Amino acid sequence: MTTLLKTPLGIAEVSGDELGISKIEILDQEEFQQEEVPKELETAVDQLKGYFSGELKNFTLKMNPAGTNFQKQVWQALNKIPYGETRSYLELSKELGNVKAIRAVAAANGKNPLWIVIPCHRVIGSDGSLTGYAGGLWRKKWLLDFENPPLQQELF
Structure with missing residues (x-):
């Protein structure tokens, strides 16, 4: 699942599932169509919004990044x-x-x-x-x- 979020630095694409957030990347695009945020990604979107509003300093997301x-x-x-x-x-x-x-x-x-x-x-x-x-x-x-x-x- 993915969703897009407008940030002060551009459009962020948030990906993940019930196992956790697997990817958040900044896209080089200006426009996007607001979509409904999948339930599994709501916490990540809320925390990113909190970070950019200056209210959140530590993320407490369930993370599931792929890597060595x-x-x-x-x-x-x-x-x-x-x-x-x-x-x-x-x-x-x-x-x-x-x-x-x-x-x-x-x-x-x-x-x-x-x-x-x-x-x-x-x-x-x-x-x-x-x-x-x-x-x-x-x-x-x-x-x-x-x-x-x-x-x-x-x-x-």
Whole structure:
């Protein structure tokens, strides 16, 4: 089952079934026709709406992403990165117990099938740079700014 959801970053396609959400991806399309949300996807849609409204910081969805054991291990590590924080690929590799696995960690990060829910956007380069992001670097920057807005400076 799938449904579409309009977000500030474009149209998201949410897929899943009674076993959990298997895929959330951002589409490069502007228009879509609103459809009834299948019962199995209602929680995911509600939580995504809550995230984008600023009311939800932690997803509690039943997830069922397809991937290798290593990819799932990386995705579990990504889920531990708190809202508003970032980690480097090197830090993530160390956390997983293999500092030499940076490229494998980056590849698994890039294969993340659950856009936003598994927060791969929170992984940056060791030098603080925004590195590759399947949805486009502008979306990654938007998400990081959304989760950690700059402090308002006093004018006087």
